[in-house]
Amino acid sequence: MTKMETDILKLTSEMLADWGHEPGKAFGAALRDGQAALDNGEALEAVRQMLESYKPDPVLPLADPGAKPFHVNLEAASEDEKANLEAVMHHMTELMRTPTIEAGAIMPDACPAGPLGTIPVGGVVAARGAIHPGMHSADICCSVMMTEFEEADPKTVLDAAHSVTHFGAGGRANGKRFTMSMGLYDQFRENRFLSNPKILRAAQEHLGTQGDGNHFLFVGVSRKTGKTAMVTHHGSRGPGAGLYKIGMSIAEKFRRKLSPKTLKQNAWIPAESEEGIAYWEALQLIRKWTKANHNALHQATVEVSGSTHSERFWNEHNFVFERDGLFYHGKGATPAWDGYAADATGLTLIPLNMAEPVLVVRGKDAGHALGFSPHGAGRNYSRSEHKRRSVAKSPEQMLREETEGLDIRFFEQKIDISELPSGYKKADAVVAQIEKYGLAEIEDYIDPYGCIMAGEMEPFWKKNKQARR
Template structure:
C-alpha cells in the first residue's frame, strides 16, 4: 500500500502520512490491504469513534482538527454579558460564564440572579451560540421543567394530600412504577425512538420511569395559589394547586453523557478549562442527532408531569381549571432583533418571552411564583428558574442543623414527605430577593405557598 491508495480515499495533508503509517502497522499484524482500506474509510467518516484506538488515534485526532469549522482556540477575553442580582451570584459561577463567553461559537449571554456553580455552563446561565449546541450547556437533566395545575376543589386535609402524593408519585434515581400499574403516554409511541440506536436502546428505560420524579430538588407538592390579577383567566383569590418539578430521568442523563463525550472527542484541542463546554455543529450528523434526542427528552420530561398531574386529578375526579408549564434545561433556536438565528441554551433559566407564562419555585418551605415574561433582549428573553443554591449539597449536610430545618418547616406550616438536609430551605437563596432582582425580566401574576411536599428521601432525611 502506498500514498496513492491513501489519497484515493480522500485523505489530505498530514492525514495522508498518518493513515499510511497506521496501514503499515496494521499490515504487520496480518490484516489484508482490503480490510485496512475499509478500516481507514470508517476512521475517515467517524473519527470521533477512534480517538482512543491504539492504531488510529493520531489519525483520528488529525481528521477532527481538519473537520472543525471553528478553531478550538478560546477568545483572549470573554464577550460582555449582563448579570442580574450580581450581589447574589458566587464568583465560581461568574468564572464559568466567563469561560463560556470565550468560546469561539458564543455570541451572547446572561447570568440570572439564582446563578451558581455547575458543570460546564453555570446553573442560571443563558448562552447564545452560532449554529452549535453544547450538551453541558443544556445540562444533564435535559428538559427539567415545572408544571402547575389549579384544581377546582376545597382545601383538603394534610392527611388526604399526603395520601394522594404517596399513592400517585414515585421518586429516586432508579424510581419507577410497578409493572402492573405502569402508566403510558403518547411520547413513548413516537417514531423518533427508532431514528438511531441510542434512542432505541433507551426507550425501555424511559418507559419504566414515565410519570416519576428523580432525586435532588425534584418534588410534587400541594399548596395554595394566591391570585391578585386576572392573568390566568381566574378571579383573584386563593385556590388549591398542585406543583411539580421533574425532568427526563435516566434517559436524559444518558443522552447528555453520550453526546458530551462525542463533543469532547470532536474538539480534542479545546482548552481543559472549557472541556465541559465542547460543542456539536448543527450541520453535522452528531449535532443533528443530539438535537433530535434533546427535543425528545424535553417532550418526555413534560410527559412525566402530565402523567403525575393526570393521576392525581383523576383520583380527585376533577379537571384542572388552569395549567402552566415551562422547561428550564433546553436549547432553543431563536432570532435576534437583527434577524440572525442563534441557539439559546438555558441551563437552569426560565424562558421569558414577552407575555410568556412561567414558574419560578422557591424551596420546600418557601413560596414559588407564576410569572409573565417581559421579553428583555439583554437577558435573551430569560429569567431565573428558582431561588438558586447558596450552599453545595455536601456543605449543607455538614453545616445545617436538622432541628433548625424542622423548626423552619413547622413555622411555615409545611408537611414534608422525604426530603434531605441537602435540600433544606437554608441551602437556598431567599426567593423574594431573587424575584426582586429581575423586575425587568418578569411580572409576578400569582404566588404559590407550599403545604404538603413530597421529595426523594435524600442522603440524610430531615
C-alpha cells in the same frame, strides 16, 4: 494541458502539504485519489480543488479571557453572596472563551456547578451552529408543571399526590407503571440515539417518577383565585440521562477534531451535521416524554382526589432553544419570550423554596438576560457546606423552625436538610432582583401548604450492594 501539468506524473506529500493538507487518515486517501485523478488526465488545478474536501476542518481557538463579555443580572450584599458572585463570574469568563459562544448572561439565582468553565446554574449562553450537551446536563428538560384544581382542599390534593408519585433512584416496579404512549415509543425507536435498549426500557420504567435532589411536588393556594394548585419539578430521568451520555460522547469526538483546547464539558455537536440533526430531534422527543411524565402525575392526582382541574401549564428551565439562528442553552433559566415553544402559554413558574410561594410570572424578554428569567432561588454555597454549617441543630429541629405550619414530607422518610429553606438564597432578595432587572412580571403567588421531596438517600451503589447481599 500546460507543460507544468504534463511534467507532474506523481503527486507528492510535499505538494499536499503546500496545499494545506495535514498528516492524518485523510492524507493518504488524498494522495491516492489525487494521483488517480492525475493519471486519468485531470488538470492539476482541478485535482487541487477536488482534494479540498480531504482537508481537516480548521481548528478553532479559544477566545481571549474577557474578549466576549456577558450580562450580569445578579448583585451581592453578604460575604456569602459576594463569594458566590465571584465564583460565578470566574466560571462565566472561562466559559465565554468557547469558540461557538456569541453571548452570555447570568440570572439572580446563579451559582457554580462543576469544574471551572462549566456553565453555572442560572446561566445562559447563545451558541452559533452548535449544541452543547454539557450545557443542558444529564437532567435534560428539567421543568415545572402546575395544575389548578376545582373545589379541592390542599390536604386532599397532597395526600392524593403522595399516593401516586414516586421519588428516589430507578423506576417503578412492574405492575405499578404508567403507560407510555405507543406513538411516542415508536418515535423513540426511530431516532438513532433514543433507540438504545437502555433508554427504551427507562422510558417505560421511569414514567411517573420524580427522582431526587431538588425535585419536588408542591401544593399550595393561589392568591388570585383561592384555588388549590399543585406544582411538580423534575426532568427527563433515565431517558434524558442516557441521551446526555451519548451526546457527550459524540461531542467529544468533534471537540478533538474541531477545538482540542475547548474544555471537555463544553464540547459541542455541530447543529447542521448528521449527528446534530438527529440529536436535536432526540431533544424534542425527550421534551415530549418529560411533559408526559409531569402530566401523568398531575392527571392521576386529579383522579385520585376526586376533583377536576381548570388550568394546567408547564415550562422547561434546563434545555436548548433555537431562536434567530442561535442555540440558546439555559442551564437553570426560564425562557421569557412569547412563543418559545408551540405549547407555551406566556406564563412560566419560578419556585423559590418549600416555605415560600411559587411565582407565576410573565416573561419580559429582556435583552440583557438574552430573553430569559430565573428558574428558582439558587444557592450561595454547596449542599455539603450547608450541612457543615448546620451541625449544631438536628434535622428535625431545623425542619420545625424553617417550615412551621407546613406539611413537609420526605418520600424516603429521612430529612434532607440541604433542601430546607436555609440551603437556598433568600427568596425576597431573588424576587427583588427579578423586579430590579426587569426579568419577569409576577402575576400570581401560589402560597405553600406542603410539599414532598425524596429526602436524604443512600448512594445507589450502596443500596445495590445491600440488595445483592
